[in-house]
Amino acid sequence: MGVLYSQVADQLQALIQEGVYRQGDRLPGVRVLSRQFGVSISTVLQAHQTLEARGYLEARERSGYFVRLPVQDVPEPSMLKHRSRPVPVTAREMTLDLCADEQKRMVPLATAIPHPDYLPVRQIQQSTLWAARRGLETLDYAFPGKESFRRQIAQRMAAIGVPVTPDDILATNGAQEAIILALRAVTQPGDIVAVESPSFPGILQALEVVGLRVIEIPTHPSEGLSLEGLELALEQWPLKACVVVTNHSNPMGARMSDERKKQLVSMLAAADVPLIEDDIYGDLYHTGERPRPAKAFDRADNVIYCSSFSKTISPGLRLGWMIPGRHMASARQHKYFVNLATSSIPQLAVAHFLEQGGYDRYLRSARQHYREATERMRSAVARSFPEGTAVSRPQGGFVLWVQLPEGVSGTEVYQRARAENINVAPGLMFSTTNKFDNCLRLNGGNPWTGTIEKAVARLGALVHEEMGR
Amino acid sequence: MGVLYSQVADQLQALIQEGVYRQGDRLPGVRVLSRQFGVSISTVLQAHQTLEARGYLEARERSGYFVRLPVQDVPEPSMLKHRSRPVPVTAREMTLDLCADEQKRMVPLATAIPHPDYLPVRQIQQSTLWAARRGLETLDYAFPGKESFRRQIAQRMAAIGVPVTPDDILATNGAQEAIILALRAVTQPGDIVAVESPSFPGILQALEVVGLRVIEIPTHPSEGLSLEGLELALEQWPLKACVVVTNHSNPMGARMSDERKKQLVSMLAAADVPLIEDDIYGDLYHTGERPRPAKAFDRADNVIYCSSFSKTISPGLRLGWMIPGRHMASARQHKYFVNLATSSIPQLAVAHFLEQGGYDRYLRSARQHYREATERMRSAVARSFPEGTAVSRPQGGFVLWVQLPEGVSGTEVYQRARAENINVAPGLMFSTTNKFDNCLRLNGGNPWTGTIEKAVARLGALVHEEMGR
Incomplete structure (x- = not known):
């Protein structure tokens, strides 16, 4: 739900969007709003600032706050209804360029890495110090994972509708490794696997590592994977797996509804095609409740669940997990073969952090931040980019998908x-085809600075120039 | 080398082996030996205990120490001169059994994992605490590895004849991952790769992960890989790589001489077949100087060097490294694709431990221990197992290879x-063929206890019984 001032801001924003307050209207004074919402004056002021950041209000000195609709109510990208054929996956050069050292000196709008300002640095440091004092526990092989870590994960999974025991969980070096282990468990090289389109590049890379062919399924920017598209692909091709980021999929931030998740799960179970679910952004929902994963609707033990803490606690821990279900024996064997076990210290540290409640406290502020940051970035793109631009409305996470004219x-x-x-x-990075060449993905999770603001304006100017060519 | 009492023990053992003292002879008194060797009486007593442990002396109450030759001077295993054909690699079930949970309650003679008593627990804890206080440094992606870690590794590599810069080094999740990345960099699925025979099971597993075929090259129990065998294989098959543990190869403990390493390197360079060198046991030499890796003789940039701290500092850190040379771009890409980076905290902790000199101090005692422990285990096998048994004489590390009658x-x-x-x-675990079915590998690095002693005696009895069948 978020904190109080944010709830007030949401309600005011809704009133603006519904036309109760129109462009140029002066908002009621702070005392009026304070009484109206039953909150303190400082809460109202915080709500004003929030709406100013989101681009819905402007402050005029000594006069109060006036409604300013975002320059244009920029539309969402359209879903490309394409039909693809399975193709082998080969890496785009640019994917590696993005992680090269030079990138660190650039304005970081490319990578989907959480900004250091929004990592729980001090809290995880306390937990790491605690872990470091465990002596021998930090040094032995943690295969298939530290008991304390797997117990904490089992508790969290139960809370989102997936009742499992610590024995059902395998610790991995991030979700990327979990997806590769899942693919190895259910496919052979050359097999065809369905993915979202546009797709998270890491998933395409995972398919390349295992030597698979990909078929890309059209994906709606807010509803997620097209079930109709998947149905066609299931009829036409002997799919061996389907990899889906069900909650706040990167790059579009789509979230499948419970109803669509249920349909996805039952459709794949009926076709005997395993679903590999990547829920790495699930904890970073912007509004409402923690969305359930598809795994919560899995009656046939046909969903392999993968996740990690790389988008929340820290990418440098390299700590993820998977719930392989009936594929546990195979996943364990592959994990043992590729690197034996996951490092012990990060597991102990994270288990402590979760147990102490630090993670939930951290998430409350991170969600709030990412929601506002992406909204602000969305407004900035809407202001700077030419007409004909469309921008995703992510329901979680911190990336924006921009479709250029x-x-x-x-x-x-x-x-x-x-x-x-x-x-x-x-956009090319997010597909094996060229169909997203007129797209960009922006990291909207950075703290808003003059540098970022100028960079977005400059991007808009570049797009204007490219249009003129 | 080693400490003083151990040098005295070595010299006394040499005198016994050369027949200067014979079976049943009483050694000169401690005062005499103290003068003779120019050492303290307590040093002589420690040397006595060491030789008793090794099976060369027995104490008789009030009478002093008497020479007792090990029950039989058990021979080394013979080298099997076989010719193989390339075959796909598939895992032996038993390999996974060995890492199963039940194993933890058994007498641990199977796995090649260092015993907790001989890990630098307190020292690495200090370094981990230091690392945990680095804050943000512990949380960001360490790709291609933490600078401080790679700098320390570069210094150590220079000291063993491999002058490289931090930029030449890629941090990995142990040597197992390094070998897989190296194989991916230089082979395609279906290619043929040469390995030692018997071979470390992890290398066979790495080949399986990448989908390669293996050709096994006969290996001498103390001289290592047969260069003649390799030459034949090079003539007969289109090899794409050769993986060799050049120093104290697991399971036999063989060490290739500098001369043979040079030949290996130049033979493979001439054939344009990359050498993937696994030097994981290099620091655990029993006598003399740190042996050089083959990489030290690599003029053609044809050797990919892989190592880790899993046999020394701790297996639970999951920290290794590789020097891919001209294959760096490919190795980096594969690392990024499989799990993006290696966890930051272990890298910072180990960098600090190395920088402070703790690792070298630790190695001095670990080498001494493993040398005596494997010697003692060797004597125990010699006493308990039937005639016709042969046991390796490892020159480093802590495993013994036992060839049964x-x-x-x-x-x-x-x-x-x-x-x-x-x-x-x-023995079956160490080959894709059945040719080592009459072998066992024993972990000789555990502290010597009544339980271990009884277990070895019981193994000997079981072998006697099997002979009688």
Whole structure:
């Protein structure tokens, strides 16, 4: 739900969007609103600032707050209804460029890595110090994972509708490794696997590592994977697995509804095609309740659940987990073969952090932050980019998917921006086809600074220039 | 080398082996030896105890120490001169059995994992506490590895004849992952790769992960890989890589001489077949100087060096490294694809431990211990097992390779021992063929206890019984 001032801001924003307050209207004074919402004056002031950040209000000195609709109510990207054929996966050069050292000196709008300001640095340090004092416990092989870590994960899984025991959980080096282990457990090289389109590049890389062919399924920017598209693919191709980021999928931030998750699960179970679910953004929902994973609706033990703490506690821990279900023996064997076990110290530290309640406290502020940050970035894109641009409305996480006006190449914009030390992720990275060449992914989770603001404005100018060509 | 009492013990042992003192002779009194060696009386007493442990002396109350030759001077295993054909690798079930939870309650003679008593627990704890206080440094992606870690590794590599910079080093989750990344960099699925025979099971598993075929090259128990065997294989098959544990190879403890390493390197460079070198036991030499790796003789940038701290500092850190040379771009890409980076905290902790000199101090005592422990285990096997048994003389590390009398199945012994809660590694695990079925590998690095002593005696009895069948 978020904190009080944010709830007030949401309600005011709804009133603006519904036209109760219109462009140029002066909002009632703070005392009036304070009484109206039954909150303190300082809460109202915080709500004002929040709406100002989101682009819905402007402050005029000595006059109060006035409604300013975001420059244009920029639409969501459309879903591309394409039909693909299975193809082998080969890496895009640019994917590696994005993680190269030079990137660290650029304006970081490319990678989907949480900003250091929003990591629970001090709290996890306390837990790591606690872990370091465990002596021998930090040094032995943690295969299939530290008991304390797996117990904490089992508790969290139960809370989101997936009742499992610690024995059902395998610790991994992040969700990326979990997805690869899942693919190895259920496929052979050359098999065909269905993924969202646009797709998280890490999933395409996982398919490449295992030597698989991919079929891309059209994906709606807010509803997620097209079930109709998946049905067609199931009829046409002998799929061996389907990999889906069910909650706040990267790059579009789509969240499948419970109803659609249920349909997805039952459709794949009926076809005897395992679902590999990546829930890495599940904890970073912007509003409402923690969305359930598809695994919560899995009656046939046909869903392999994968997740990690790389988008929340820290990417540097390299700590994830999976629930392989009936594929546990195979997943364990592959884990043992590729690197034996996951490092012990991060597992002990995270188990302590979870047990102490630090993670839940951290999530409350992180969700609030990411919600506002992506909203602000969305407004900034709407202001700076030309008409014809569409931007996703992510329901969680911190990335935005920008569809540029027809004919503008995201790759061109990426290269020109890069030359000016602005790093964005070009749409080509998110598919094996060229169909997202007119798209960009932006990291909307950074603290809002003059540098970021200028970078977004400059990107908009570059798109304008590219349009004119 | 080693400490003083151990040098005295070595010299006395040499005198016994050369026949200066014979079976049943009484050694000169402690005062005489103290003067003779120019050491204190307590040093002489420690040397006596060491030789008693090694099986060369027995104490008789009030009479002093008497020479007792080990029951039999057990020979080394013979080298099997076989010719193999390339075959796909598939895992032996028993390999996974060995890492199963039940194993923890058994007498641990199977796994090649260092015993907790000989890990630098307190020192690494200090370094981990130091690392935990680094704050943000512990939380960001360490790709391709923490600078401080790679700098320390570069210094150590230079000291063993491999001058590299931190940029030449890639941090990995142990040597197992490094070997897989190296194989991915230089092979395609289906390619043929040469390995030692018997081979470390982890290397066979790495080949299986990458989908390769293996050709096994005969290996001498003290001289290592047969260069003649390799030459034949190079003539006959289109090898794409050769994986060799050059120093104290697991399971036999063989060390290739510098001369043979040079030949290996130049033979493979001439054939344009990359050498993947696993030097994980290099720091655990029993006598003399730190042996150089083959990489030290690599003029053609044809050797990919892999190592880790899993046999020394701790297996639970999951921390290794590789020097991919001209294959760096490919190795980096594969590392990024499989799990993005190696956990930051272990890298910071180990960098601090190395920088403070703790690792070198630790190694001095660990080497001494493993040397005496394997010697003692060797004597115990010699006493308990029937004639016709052969045992390796490892020059480093802590495992022993036992060749049972002809016709005795190591797998039978393994299964019967397992039923009595004694865990050993059956010879079948170390090959894709059945040619080492009459072998066992024993972990000789445990502290010597009554339990271990009884277990070895019981193993000997089981082998006697199997002979009688």
